[in-house]
Amino acid sequence: MAEKLRAAVIGLGFIGPAHVEAILRSGLGRVEAVVSRTKEKGEAFARKYDIPRVYQSVDDLLKDGQVDVVHNCTPNALHYEINKKVLEANIHLLSEKPLTITAAEAKELVDLAAKKDVVAGVMYNYRMHPLVIEAKKRIERGELGRIFAVQAEYLQDWLIYDTDYNWRLEPELAGPTRAVGDIGTHAADLLQYLTGRKVTEVNARMKTVHPTRKKPTGEVVTFGKQAAESFEEVEISTEDYATILLTLEGEVPGSITVSQVTAGKKNGLHVRVDGQEASLEWFEEDPNRLYIGHRDAPNQVLMRDPGLVSEEVAPFVHYPGGHEEGYPDAFKNAVIDFYSCILDRGRKPLLATLYDGYVENVFVEAVVESNRTRSWVVLNL
Numbered sequence: 001m002a003e004k005l006r007a008a009v010i011g012l013g014f015i016g017p018a019h020v021e022a023i024l025r026s027g028l029g030r031v032e033a034v035v036s037r038t039k040e041k042g043e044a045f046a047r048k049y050d051i052p053r054v055y056q057s058v059d060d061l062l063k064d065g066q067v068d069v070v071h072n073c074t075p076n077a078l079h080y081e082i083n084k085k086v087l088e089a090n091i092h093l094l095s096e097k098p099l100t101i102t103a104a105e106a107k108e109l110v111d112l113a114a115k116k117d118v119v120a121g122v123m124y125n126y127r128m129h130p131l132v133i134e135a136k137k138r139i140e141r142g143e144l145g146r147i148f149a150v151q152a153e154y155l156q157d158w159l160i161y162d163t164d165y166n167w168r169l170e171p172e173l174a175g176p177t178r179a180v181g182d183i184g185t186h187a188a189d190l191l192q193y194l195t196g197r198k199v200t201e202v203n204a205r206m207k208t209v210h211p212t213r214k215k216p217t218g219e220v221v222t223f224g225k226q227a228a229e230s231f232e233e234v235e236i237s238t239e240d241y242a243t244i245l246l247t248l249e250g251e252v253p254g255s256i257t258v259s260q261v262t263a264g265k266k267n268g269l270h271v272r273v274d275g276q277e278a279s280l281e282w283f284e285e286d287p288n289r290l291y292i293g294h295r296d297a298p299n300q301v302l303m304r305d306p307g308l309v310s311e312e313v314a315p316f317v318h319y320p321g322g323h324e325e326g327y328p329d330a331f332k333n334a335v336i337d338f339y340s341c342i343l344d345r346g347r348k349p350l351l352a353t354l355y356d357g358y359v360e361n362v363f364v365e366a367v368v369e370s371n372r373t374r375s376w377v378v379l380n381l
Contacts, residue, residue, distance in 0.1 A: 144275025
């Protein structure tokens with residue numbers, strides 16, 4: 001194997017460049033190729049990042065066999081087919097979430113990966129903020145005591161107007177759910193990651209705020225301000241908002257609220273874990289501080305500082321305290337963790353595995369079923 005892992009990135013939309021930059025910053029890989037349906041876009045992207053090869057199809061990339069790991073950054077509906085091809089080619093895989101559209105497809109990929117000599121994961125990147133890892137380690141050490149409640153919310157406003165539009169609004173590309181599948185799974189993954197407990201049942205309500213939206217006839221940029229002069233009206237079947245009651249293993253109750261129509265919230269991910277001895281809170285928009293609550297002692301704010309966090313967390317802190325790190329740095333940490341698992345096959349990953357991705361698919365299907373039946377639904381894992 002080459003000194004640095006040879007990577008290919010498929011899909012050059014909003015998230016593709018984040019993967020490319022994380023690979024370059026990790027020090028463990030180099031971007032050998034990109035795949036883009038549009039030749040001109042792919043070549044322009046390759047020139048910008050000094051990437052030697054551009055392909056227009058996944059088949060051509062895999063046929064050449066000159067990469068060690070593939071990053072799948074395509075729209076949701078393409079994940080299953082591409083991920084399956086990469087695994088069948090015995091190439092390491094890092095897929096954007098969701099792993100697939102359906103739980104059945106995800107389980108198939110879990111089983112396939114188990115038969116191959118590969119490392120495979122799903123990019124639930126918020127796991128890789130240093131203070132999220134720190135929170136997990138503190139919970140594992142029992143510093144919170146008995147865990148008796150969890151809570152999360154993920155609030156955005158980028159789809160608040162009926163003129164806001166994106167491919168994620170189209171079920172044929174994104175799947176049968178949107179706010180839950182797009183951002184709710186991040187919240188659910190964090191609660192399960194932090195506590196080490198799986199969701200066992202859900203009771204959900206989902207709301208489509210804009211049953212009809214105005215789709216621009218030109219190009220639409222994710223999170224971009226829409227300025228198109230002509231539109232077509234399209235019916236919307238996926239949710240803008242959802243609230244979910246849930247139970248974790250051990251009969252721990254919790255809740256998740258997700259919204260893409262909450263004014264003033266840009267990327268408002270917040271998680272809290274309540275224990276008998278203490279509570280922990282973390283905010284994605286304030287990622288360099290972990291809030292620790294006490295009953296009989298002063299509350300604490302732990303700053304992201306390599307000298308203050310646990311020994312096993314310090315390698316994921318790249319600058320001194322006060323030199324703030326954020327969203328791109330979590331991607332960098334994710335690539336470092338994933339590539340380190342490829343280079344050291346005995347290493348246990350922090351990043352989500354394919355099985356974790358499958359769990360999220362089961363979670364989403366249970367939420368949709370709960371909303372349809374207006375009842376509690378048990379997750380069958």
